[in-house]
Amino acid sequence: MGKLVLTAMLTLDGVHQAPGGPGEDTRDGFGQGGWTVPYADEDFGRFVGEVFGRVGAFLLGRRTYEIFASYWPKITDPDDPVASRLNGLPKYVASATLTDPGWAGTTVLHGDLAEEVTALKERTDGELQVHGSGALARSLLALGLVDTVHLSAFPVVLGAGRRLFAEGALPTAFRHTGGRVTAAGVSIQSYDLAGRPEYGTFELPEGA
Numbered sequence: 001m002g003k004l005v006l007t008a009m010l011t012l013d014g015v016h017q018a019p020g021g022p023g024e025d026t027r028d029g030f031g032q033g034g035w036t037v038p039y040a041d042e043d044f045g046r047f048v049g050e051v052f053g054r055v056g057a058f059l060l061g062r063r064t065y066e067i068f069a070s071y072w073p074k075i076t077d078p079d080d081p082v083a084s085r086l087n088g089l090p091k092y093v094a095s096a097t098l099t100d101p102g103w104a105g106t107t108v109l110h111g112d113l114a115e116e117v118t119a120l121k122e123r124t125d126g127e128l129q130v131h132g133s134g135a136l137a138r139s140l141l142a143l144g145l146v147d148t149v150h151l152s153a154f155p156v157v158l159g160a161g162r163r164l165f166a167e168g169a170l171p172t173a174f175r176h177t178g179g180r181v182t183a184a185g186v187s188i189q190s191y192d193l194a195g196r197p198e199y200g201t202f203e204l205p206e207g208a
Helices: 042-052 062-069 083-088 113-123 134-142
Strands: 004-011 055-061 091-094 106-109 127-131 148-154 174-181 187-193
Touching (some): 004 134, 042 148, 055 134, 091 113
Parallel strands (some): 091 106
């Protein structure tokens, strides 16, 4: 059974909207897209290559799928570790509105998300990877279907934009499994989900 792995890029204040360009996602009047670009150095490229080296299939939300579909099919270099896998491996899109995907190898998931994704994990050889896809990622986390999260925190605060971990997110504990900091200052940390949080107190006991 494959693992479901979420890879997300966040600002220090938790924004994940439009990391790759100003036109990616302008919902709510967001005008600060492309905030990851100044930090895209060799270190970060190496991390991306490692992630894509473990993929067996992709699971994407509709918006991220459409962003990817407008770009990656144009990159035909067989040695490109991202393009070769995105173009060649199965892609699954969770969408109630997408009916005729034009990108080869795409299947649209219309049914119950938990059932569909559980079945995908069982039949995927390698990682079932989610990239971006904030609304889908939040749903998968709430359903307890995510096994591993790679969070890349970029050294920038935007003060506005959609956040991956929004108000009302399911309380979740994580176990740290590794990390690094790129030369440009991006903190890349990996976590496995570890159930619900535990709580304690630093208050002194009465009478102490």
